[in-house]
Amino acid sequence: xxxxxxxxxxxxxxxxxxxLSCSASGRTAGNYTLAWFRQAPxxxxxxxxxxxxxxxxxxxxxxxxxxxxxxxxSAETTVYLRMDRLTAEDTAVYSCxxxxxxxxxxxxxxxxxxxxxxxxxxx
Numbered sequence: 001x002x003x004x005x006x007x008x009x010x011x012x013x014x015x016x017x018x019x020l021s022c023s024a025s026g027r028t029a030g031n032y033t034l035a036w037f038r039q040a041p042x043x044x045x046x047x048x049x050x051x052x053x054x055x056x057x058x059x060x061x062x063x064x065x066x067x068x069x070x071x072x073x074s075a076e077t078t079v080y081l082r083m084d085r086l087t088a089e090d091t092a093v094y095s096c097x098x099x100x101x102x103x104x105x106x107x108x109x110x111x112x113x114x115x116x117x118x119x120x121x122x123x
Contacts, residue, residue: 002026002112004034004096009117012086016121020081022096022114030054030076033099035110038092038119047105048094051079059103064090088123 008020024034035050049060051070058070069082083090094117097110104110 002029002032002098004098004112004114006094006096006114006117009094009119011120011122014087014121014123016086017082017084018086018119019083020094020096020117020119022079022081024077024079024096024098029098031100032112033102033104034072034079035097035099036070036079036081036094037097037107037110038090038094039116040089040092043092045095045107047107048081050099050102050105052102057102059105061105083119086119086121088121091119091121093118 003025005023012018031053036048037045038048039045047061049070051058051072067085071080096114098112099110
């Protein structure tokens with residue numbers, strides 16, 4: 001079992017920066033790929049990016065590549081999502097998820113989910 005808790009959401013102006021955190025707890029949390037997904041109003045949940053367990057290899061959706069950065073602490077149990085140059089299109093509920101697989105972007109392949117945190121970008 002892995003428990004995920006997100007924090008750091010809020011309201012930011014377009015062009016601004018926000019950093020989200022996801023704390024993963026559970027005996028084997030460090031073995032999981034940790035990813036971020038987002039769901040905008042009226043849209044399906046979409047993959048944002050992920051970081052592999054050990055090594056720090058990352059994978060990003062094209063829509064955020066170059067603007068968003070995912071990192072993980074040395075204990076491998078907290079993952080961060082730094083979001084730069086935010087636009088109104090980035091407004092969504094952002095959720096953290098965990099999978100034992102790597103390079104997977106489908107929600108079906110993530111076994112554990114956090115409750116989500118709202119990010120609102122004002123234009």
